[in-house]
Amino acid sequence: MRNIVVVDGVPLSDDHLKRIDLLGNMRIHKHPPSNRDELIKRLADAHIILVSEVPLGRDILRASSHLRMVSLWSAGYDHVDVQTAGELGITVCHAPGCTTTAIAEHTIGVALYFLHRLGEADRHVRQGGYSWERFITPEFHSQVFGVIGLGNIGTRVAEYAKRLGAKILACTQTPSQERANRLGVMFVDLEALLQQSDIISINTELTPQTAGLIGSKEFGQMGRRPILINTARGEVVDQTALLEALRIGQIRAAGLDVLWDEPPDPRDPLLQMENVLFTPHCSSA
Structure with missing residues (x-):
């Protein structure tokens, strides 16, 4: 079963939550992590994460050994090291046009x-x-x-x-x-x-x-x-x-x-x- 983590308070409707819940075990964090260690802890067993603005640099991605997909609640993706994600086989999705x-x-x-x-x-x-x-x-x-x-x-x-x-x-x-x-x-x-x-x-x-x-x-x-x-x-x-x-x-x-x-x-x-x-x-x- 996939572990799906909402990392930093992405605003999801009830319909979104129901649909995501069908995909795996969902864990929701309503506020951004206060520091790097807390972020790494949130991502420790995550296969899929939903992210708004938390930066995901090379060290964070390398520390997230189970991670396979990053879904961004934004059109921009400059806060994610997409090169490292590609090297690690992590798919990064964003939402061009949504804003x-x-x-x-x-x-x-x-x-x-x-x-x-x-x-x-x-x-x-x-x-x-x-x-x-x-x-x-x-x-x-x-x-x-x-x-x-x-x-x-x-x-x-x-x-x-x-x-x-x-x-x-x-x-x-x-x-x-x-x-x-x-x-x-x-x-x-x-x-x-x-x-x-x-x-x-x-x-x-x-x-x-x-x-x-x-x-x-x-x-x-x-x-x-x-x-x-x-x-x-x-x-x-x-x-x-x-x-x-x-x-x-x-x-x-x-x-x-x-x-x-x-x-x-x-x-x-x-x-x-x-x-x-x-x-x-x-x-x-």
Whole structure:
């Protein structure tokens, strides 16, 4: 009989639980392990594991002698050493597309929040003000919306932004005129996108090539003080450069669903910036 372990609180419905229970002996952990030893203990006799965000590196996989399948409750899989898994004969499954709509909706919501200065307006009223004329803002259809990474999620973000009337610029590794015509976007290089966009959505996967993709140089190229929204991975943006860009006004605001360190250090100066909206990696929820 297979041992199936839910490692870190993957949200499963009653129907999911019934179906999984038919496959073997199921053990559910509702919270992430507190340390490496606890994780190894959870995996000791597991043949199949369901995982949300717990990192599965080379040493963890090698210590899990019975493991044959890792099922990820996510589209991304950069927290699993897939090379080692392959060497050990462990199948790794992920769920591409499962988070596409939720992340796209989140992105458009954050863009509208900052574009229409809703946080500022809320604080204004709470502090006794009621001057509507202070909050005359641009309309979404007048904006140039840049999308970095045009996979499933980036494509859906572009689709939603286009429905609201924005002009869409996109930077991707696989541009083509056919895709541009089909999606109604204009493909440009990264520098042109940064220079021309009023709103920028980061939707690229994390790879050695995209780590630190947006740094001091790139912030300096942002000619229109854009709103920057990152729902991809924190490491795509140099966080020190981001803080400086916010401080000196190279960008208007940032919506961050991902960070270098999750959760962040409470002393992180980025947490003190009023023009940043934080969410706890929940855009896909």
